[in-house]
Structure formats: structure tokens, C-alpha cells
Amino acid sequence: MKVLKEKVITDGVVLSDQILKVDSFLNHQIDPLLMKQIGEEFAERFKHGGVTKILTLESSGIAPSVMTGLCLDVPVVFARKRKSLTLQNKLLTASVYSFTKQEESKIAVSSEHLSASDVVLVIDDFLANGQAARGLIHIVEQAGAKLAGIGIVIEKSFQEGASPLREKGIKVESLVRIKSLKDGKIEFVKEANV
Ligand code: G4P
Ligand code: NA
Ligand code: NA
Numbered sequence: 001m002k003v004l005k006e007k008v009i010t011d012g013v014v015l016s017d018q019i020l021k022v023d024s025f026l027n028h029q030i031d032p033l034l035m036k037q038i039g040e041e042f043a044e045r046f047k048h049g050g051v052t053k054i055l056t057l058e059s060s061g062i063a064p065s066v067m068t069g070l071c072l073d074v075p076v077v078f079a080r081k082r083k084s085l086t087l088q089n090k091l092l093t094a095s096v097y098s099f100t101k102q103e104e105s106k107i108a109v110s111s112e113h114l115s116a117s118d119v120v121l122v123i124d125d126f127l128a129n130g131q132a133a134r135g136l137i138h139i140v141e142q143a144g145a146k147l148a149g150i151g152i153v154i155e156k157s158f159q160e161g162a163s164p165l166r167e168k169g170i171k172v173e174s175l176v177r178i179k180s181l182k183d184g185k186i187e188f189v190k191e192a193n194v
Contacts, residue, residue: 001041001175005188007034008154008176014184018159019100026125026153030063038175039067042123042151045173046072049148051121053077053114055140057107057132060125064153068123077114079107079136092142094135099128107135109143116144127152127174130161137170149173156181157189 013021025031042064054076056065062078069076079094090111097104114120120143122136133150140147149171155162157177165172177189 001038003037004034004041004153005176007031008178008186012186014181014186017181018156020154020156020178020181020186022154026063027060035063035067038064038153039069039071041175042068042121042173043071046121046148046151046171049121049171050119051148053118053145054121054123055079055109055114055136056123057081057136061123064125064151065123068121068151072121074121075113077109079109079139081105081107083108092139094138094142096131096135098131107132107139109139111143114139114143114145118143118145119148120145121148121151123151123153125153127155127161127172128159130159130165133161133165151175154178 007025011024015021025034051072051074053074054065054069056062057079058081065076091108092111093106093108095104096107120140124132127133137147152174155174155177157179162172178186179189180187
């Protein structure tokens with residue numbers, strides 16, 4: 001996605017060989033117009049998937065997910081990372097290990113909002129090691145729902161996340177794919193369409 005790639009180049013800050021900071025448009029401040037374009041792009045890529053619901057993880061997955069939900073005309077559910085007072089019904093949960101934080105956390109979705117008749121598009125801001133994506137897929141499985149695929153805003157292709165998912169036959173659509181962040185430079189995976 002050209003406009004996103006350009007935004008990553010102009011506004012992204014390489015913090016290390018592993019981490020790209022995009023706080024100015026995705027992880028802290030949000031660029032609404034860019035989110036709208038991201039939503040349209042995901043909608044285009046998954047429009048034939050029969051999607052009935054979008055599932056993401058708070059907090060940074062919410063903005064791109066809502067814009068996609070608007071385009072596909074489906075509700076957006078976000079998994080919670082913290083216990084919620086109002087989350088009382090039967091919970092679908094998964095453990096997510098964060099390599100960046102080196103800690104295990106639990107994510108939860110009320111079974112009220114996901115059912116066996118749903119076809120779910122999972123969306124997240126980053127795909128690094130794929131732990132969050134795996135946790136969300138586990139929640140989709142517990143609901144007995146069908147997975148339409150995974151939409152990722154920024155894939156770090158040099159980490160282990162994407163390949164095992166694609167090898168399982170899951171449709172993983174990443175709007176930009178980063179090959180390397182070495183020496184403070186952002187190098188993208190070369191793609192035919194951009
Ligand atoms: P994984 O899910 O792919 O295994 O990744 P990991 O545990 O390493 O990610 C933990 C958090 O760090 C996630 O956000 C993830 O989106 C984010 N993250 C991973 N790599 C990068 C990166 O290069 N740049 C940025 N900006 N974020 C990265 P989170 O803790 O769930 O936070 P949030 O959704 O509230 O923003
Ligand atoms: Na994040
Ligand atoms: Na995230």
C-alpha cells in the first residue's frame with residue numbers, strides 16, 4: 001500500500017534493529033485519513049471472504065479495525081487485555097506471550113460477541129512474532145467460528161510471525177512488509193504491485 005509505505009518512510013522512527021516507532025500515526029496519535037484508507041484497503045482485500053465480524057486486540061488494532069468494519073459493514077470486537085467489570089458472561093480467552101515485554105498475558109472476549117456462525121477477519125497493527133495473532137485465532141476457534149484471514153498494517157517479515165500462519169493456509173494480508181530495520185534503515189520487501 002503505497003500511501004502507507006510513504007508514511008512509514010516519512011514518519012517512522014527506527015528505534016533498533018527490531019523496533020519501528022510509528023507513534024505519530026498509529027500507536028499513539030492516530031491519522032484518521034490514513035486509517036480510512038487502510039480500512040478501504042483491507043475491505044478490498046477481504047470483500048469476497050463473507051466476513052461477518054472483525055476481531056482485534058486493544059488498543060492499537062482498534063482504529064484500523066473500525067475503519068475496515070465501516071467499509072465491510074460488520075461489527076468490530078476487540079479482545080481485552082485487562083479484566084473488565086462488565087465482562088461477566090462466558091469468556092473466550094487465550095494466553096499471549098510478548099517477546100518485547102517478556103511477559104505472558106491473558107486476552108479475553110465475551111462469548112456474547114462471537115458465535116459459531118461468524119466468519120472472522122482478524123486485524124492487528126503489527127505482526128512481529130505472531131503471538132497476538134495466534135491468541136486471536138485461538139479465540140476464533142473456541143467460538144467455533146470460521147477464520148476469513150488476517151489483516152496486518154505493518155508486517156516485520158524478518159521476524160517469525162507471518163510464515164507459520166501462511167504455511168497453515170491462512171490468508172495473511174499485510175499492507176506493508178518490512179524486510180529489515182538494520183543500521184537505522186527501513187528496507188521493504190519488494191512486491192510486484194507497489
Ligand atoms: P507479537 O504479538 O507479533 O508476537 O509481537 P510482540 O509480542 O513482540 O508485541 C507486543 C506489542 O508490541 C504489541 O503491541 C505489538 O503490536 C507491538 N510491536 C511489536 N513490534 C513492534 C514494532 O516494531 N513497533 C511498534 N510500534 N510496535 C511493535 P501491544 O503491546 O499490544 O500494544 P498496543 O496494541 O496497545 O499498541
Ligand atoms: Na501495538
Ligand atoms: Na497490537
